[in-house]
Amino acid sequence: MKKTISVSNQRATLDTGRRNFLKLSGVGIAMAGLALVGCNDDDLIMDDISGNIFDLGKGDVGVLNYAYALEQLEADFYTKVVNNFYSGISSTEKEIFTDLYHHEVIHRDFFKAAIGGATSNVLPTLEFQYPGVNFNDRNSVLATAKALEDTGVAAYNGAGRYITNPDYLVIAGKIVSVEARHASAIRNIINPGSADFSGDDVINASGLDLAKEPKDIVEVAAGFIKTPFTWKERGIS
DSSP: OOOEEEEOOTTOOOOTTSOGGGOOTTTSTTSTTEEEEOOOGGGGOOOOOOTTOEEOOSHHHHHHHHHHHHHHHHHHHHHHHHHSOOTTOOHHHHHHHHHHHHHHHHHHHHHHHHHHTTOSOOOOOOOBOOTTOOTTOHHHHHHHHHHHHHHHHHHHHHHGGGOOOHHHHHHHHHHHHHHHHHHHHHHHHHSTTSGGGGOTTTBOTTSOBOOOOHHHHHHHHTTTBOSOEEBGGGTBO
16 A cells, blocks of 8 residues: 655745756755655565664665665755855855755755655664865865765666656656756866866766666765664665
8 A cells, every 4th residue: 555745845945046057946846745655565664673773674765765864964064064164165155055055955854754754764863974074175075075966966876776666766866956966066166167067977978977876875975974774675784
């Protein structure tokens, strides 16, 4: 039996009058009253949790928890950035980072609500660390933002094939389009006016964004995530 999940993020605020490439207009998740069709009950049967280690779960729930983990990381990072902007930051860079912060908080809260409407097996709030990141240094912040955004795009593209619910797939497609704009914006700040916004390191020979398997993504993100979790279905333990 399927459940209907109603998600509202009407409390979220966002200045959509800023740069077109960062607008959420038309993306869908910035609008109140979003409704999804939940997972089959069979998808809610999870692997046993070993000790205190949380397992993301099976089927679509596992993918949603995976996306939620990554959105928690990005939201946490940008929260730290906007709460203490690096020295010498320009007004343009402040605007962009503030936009990215709002977007990632919306993404994070959306996944928390969506998963909570489908199952009690919701990934808890994670703890993060940023070894080697100097939040007072422009180059350090931009390099980390670039790595997180590039990883996020590849993560959504790689996990999409494991989603069986078409409603979830549509939402994932909308979110990854925003993440790709984030990646382009950060790359343009680092090297303005260049082709780096869609560089060969993130675009394949077919002109498409790279897609990476969850196991490869978690290996990259693990350095930032203090709270351990597993995803046995995808070979992450």
